[in-house]
Amino acid sequence: MSAAPLNIVVLGLSLSSSWGNGHATTFRALLRAFAARGHRILFLERDVPWYAAHRDLPQPDFCRLEFYGDLGGLSAWHGAMAAADAVIVGSYVPEGVAVGALAQRVANGVTAFYDIDTPVTLAKLARGDEEYLSPALIPGYDLYLSFTGGPTLDRLMRHYGSPAARPLYCSVDTDAYRPMEVAPRWDLSYLGTYSPDRQPTLERLLLEPARQAPELRFVVAGPQYPAEIAWPANVERLDHVPPAEHPAFYAASRYTLNVTRADMIHAGWSPSVRLFEAAACGTPVISDRWDGLDTLFAPDAEIVLADSAADVLRALRERPEAVRQCQAQAARRRILASHSAAHRAAELETYIREAGDRAPLPEPAFAALHGAAPHSFPQVDVHEER
Incomplete structure (x- = not known):
């Protein structure tokens, strides 16, 4: 593959709506930075009512966004996929197995699976759940781009036959996520959609500290929390904070909490995007523990690790303000050095170019991919799985 600009097609869960999912913010940061490198992107999103009702980026300025109603609706985009340098299918795409099989048959360039949920995916496969990926599809993807690094990459190649499993962690748009001058509103915040396997940790590291420290202020922001949860009086609830308001949310927090799913x-x-977003905004992070976290942030210097309510309260009550600020500055420096969206976009470009050496598209196809109406693309005879 030459160093010419790349044309890619991405079939992802959502770009238009950040409601109830972390995929949209991940794609937005990555693809905006990828476009800034001179590449062109077509994003195909399944038109589903729960995202259609909460679209906060219906017309992105860094890529072309199109919607399709069902698997059959992708037939209008076969030509775009055939002409692209790379076709990337994301995790949790509706009918993802059929979509992936379609992409592998139609694409003439590199095919990749971008797993924003790798541990969840592998746990599903282990119990025979093939909601959006099947073991048979994995060897057919030229690249397996994983939100999880470490030993999982070796497992994907040795056990599942991936030709190339590569880490593509989440990242942050450092132009959008940066420190703000905002009056402190909460001592500890948490931003995340409800998840049953995260709730015990949220209980231990936020709700229990709130009960023990009524003089401190807490907030939990995110949708889908059950009505029966008993929130302490000093815990504020926000149903949704759109991405544009994340920096102000973090800036209003003395500390923010990172809670990781069990898988x-x-x-x-398996870093969460919230780690990078908060650190980029200059908000110190308190996190649960997991292997590999210390390779991303230095404990104590760049992040606080907590196992209990006592650990959290010790940070909130006893750490000097100067230490808190030093942690915030050190973590932000780490983001700017290693975890910005620009870093991830460069990694993605490298992975795609390494996966295959294909000539750039001729100018008519290049223009058709990003300027023509869908019906003008050449049609490819493809048997669609349903």
Whole structure:
């Protein structure tokens, strides 16, 4: 593959709506930075009512976004996929197995699976759940781009036959996520959609500290929390904070909490985008523990690790303000050096170019991919799985 600009097609869970999912913010940061490197992107999103009702980026300025109604609706985009330098299918895409099989048959360039949920995916496969990926598809993807690094990459190649499993961690748009001058509102915040396997940790590291420290202020922001949860009086609830308001949310927090899903703790090397976003905003992070976290942030110097309510309260009550600020500055420096969206976009470009050496598209195809109406693309005869 030459050093010419790349044309990629991404079939992801959502780009248009950040409601109830972390995929949209991940794709936005990565693809904006990828476009800034001179590449062109077509994002195909399944048109589903729960995201259609909460679209906060219906017309991105860094890529072309198109919606399709069902698997059959992708037939309008076969030509785009055939002409692309790379076709990337994301995790949790509806009918993802059929979509992946379609991409592998149609694409003439590199095919990749971008797993934003790798430990969850592997746990599902282990119990025979093939909601969006099947073991048979993995060897057919030229690249397995994983939110999880470490030993999981070797497992993907040795056990599942991936030709190339590569880490592509989440990242942050450091132009959008940066320190702000905002009056402190909470001593500890948490931003995340409800998840049953995260709730015990949230209980231990935020709700219990709130009960023990009524003089401190806490907030939990995110949708889908059950009505029966008993929130302490000093815990504020916000149903949703859109990405544009994340920096102000973090800036209003003396500390923010990172809570990791059980499958990701088990796998290790699975950072949440909230880690990077908060650190980029200059907000110190208190986190649960998992293998590999110390390769991303230095404990004590760049992040606080907590096992109990006592650990959290010790940080909130006893750490000097100067130490808190030093941690915030050190963590932000780490983000700027290693975990910005620009870093991830460069990694993605390298992985795609390494996966295959294909000539750049001729100019008519290049223009058709990003400027023509869908029906003008050449049609490819493909048997669609349903």
